Amino acid sequence: MDPSLHKHYHDEEFDPKGLVDTYFCDENFPLIDESVGFPLKKLHETFSSGRVRGDTLIDISSGPAVYQLLSASDIFKEIIVIEFSDPSIQELEKWLKNDPETPxxxxxxxxxxxxxxxxxxxxVKEDKVRRVVKQVVKWDVSKDKPLDPVVLPQVDCVISFWCLHLISKDKEAYRSNLRKFASLLKIGGHLLLFGVLNGTYYMIGEHKFFSLTFDEKFLREALRDAGYVIEHMDVLPSRKGCDLVDGEHLVYVIARKEREV
Structure with missing residues (x-):
C-alpha cells in the first residue's frame, strides 16, 4: 500500500484509547519490552543520573500516554502536556481526574x-503525575504557530515520545517540528526524543497510519540543524514480533539545545 494513502495521526478517525490499550497497556503485546520497557529504562537512567533536571517539563507524546511522565514527576515541579487531537486531550483529562474508564x-x-x-x-507514582501536570494544550499541526493563541515559557526539558515521526508528513516537516520543539526550550535545556527508524506504518484497529521513513544519519543532521547537540543516542534493533508496526530500529536521543535557530 502506498504510504501516502495511510491515515495520519491527527485524523478524526484516530482512536486514542485504542492506541494506548494496544501498544502501552497490554502486557501481552509482543513488543511490550520495546514500547514500554525500553523507554522506562532509558528515562529512569537519564533522570536518576542527574544529567537532566529543572523545574518545568513539556511533554509532546503519542495519544493520552502518561507512563513517560512517571520518572519525570520525581524531578520536575511542573509538567505541561501538549497533544495533537481533541479525542486524546479528552482521554488524558479523564485520566487526570482519575476516571476509572480510562486506560x-x-x-x-x-x-x-x-x-x-x-x-x-x-x-503513588500515578497520583504524583496527576498533581504535577498543570496544563494540557493543543498543538495544531496545520498552523505555523501550532500553539496559538497559547504562549508558553521556555522550559528545562521537552520529552517527545513516539510522535515526531507520526505527525511529520515529510522530512522537511520533521525538521520544522524539531525547530518548533527547540523554541520551547531554554538554551542548555534538553530534548529527550524517542522514535522509530525506517518505519512506514503502525496499526490502530483496522486502520493503517503513516510513519515517516528516515535513518540515523538524517536524524543526526536534522537535530544539528535545529540547534541541538547530541549528548547521547541509543539505537536498538526491533525484534519485529508482530505486524502492527514495521520500524527497523528504536532510537532514544538526549539532545541539548545549544543555540536559537
Missing amino acids: DWSYAAKALCDLEGNREEWQ
Whole structure:
C-alpha cells in the first residue's frame, strides 16, 4: 500500500484509547519490552543520573500516554502536556481526574517501580503525575504557530515520545517540528526524543497510519540543524514480533539545545 494513502495521526478517525490499550497497556503485546520497557529504562537512567533536571517539563507524546511522565514527576515541579487531537486531550483529562474508564497504566507504573526497587509505590507514582501536570494544550499541526493563541515559557526539558515521526508528513516537516520543539526550550535545556527508524506504518484497529521513513544519519543532521547537540543516542534493533508496526530500529536521543535557530 502506498504510504501516502495511510491515515495520519491527527485524523478524526484516530482512536486514542485504542492506541494506548494496544501498544502501552497490554502486557501481552509482543513488543511490550520495546514500547514500554525500553523507554522506562532509558528515562529512569537519564533522570536518576542527574544529567537532566529543572523545574518545568513539556511533554509532546503519542495519544493520552502518561507512563513517560512517571520518572519525570520525581524531578520536575511542573509538567505541561501538549497533544495533537481533541479525542486524546479528552482521554488524558479523564485520566487526570482519575476516571476509572480510562486506560490502565498499572503495568508500566509497576515496571518502573521494579526498576527503582519499590513495587508497592506504583499508585503513588500515578497520583504524583496527576498533581504535577498543570496544563494540557493543543498543538495544531496545520498552523505555523501550532500553539496559538497559547504562549508558553521556555522550559528545562521537552520529552517527545513516539510522535515526531507520526505527525511529520515529510522530512522537511520533521525538521520544522524539531525547530518548533527547540523554541520551547531554554538554551542548555534538553530534548529527550524517542522514535522509530525506517518505519512506514503502525496499526490502530483496522486502520493503517503513516510513519515517516528516515535513518540515523538524517536524524543526526536534522537535530544539528535545529540547534541541538547530541549528548547521547541509543539505537536498538526491533525484534519485529508482530505486524502492527514495521520500524527497523528504536532510537532514544538526549539532545541539548545549544543555540536559537
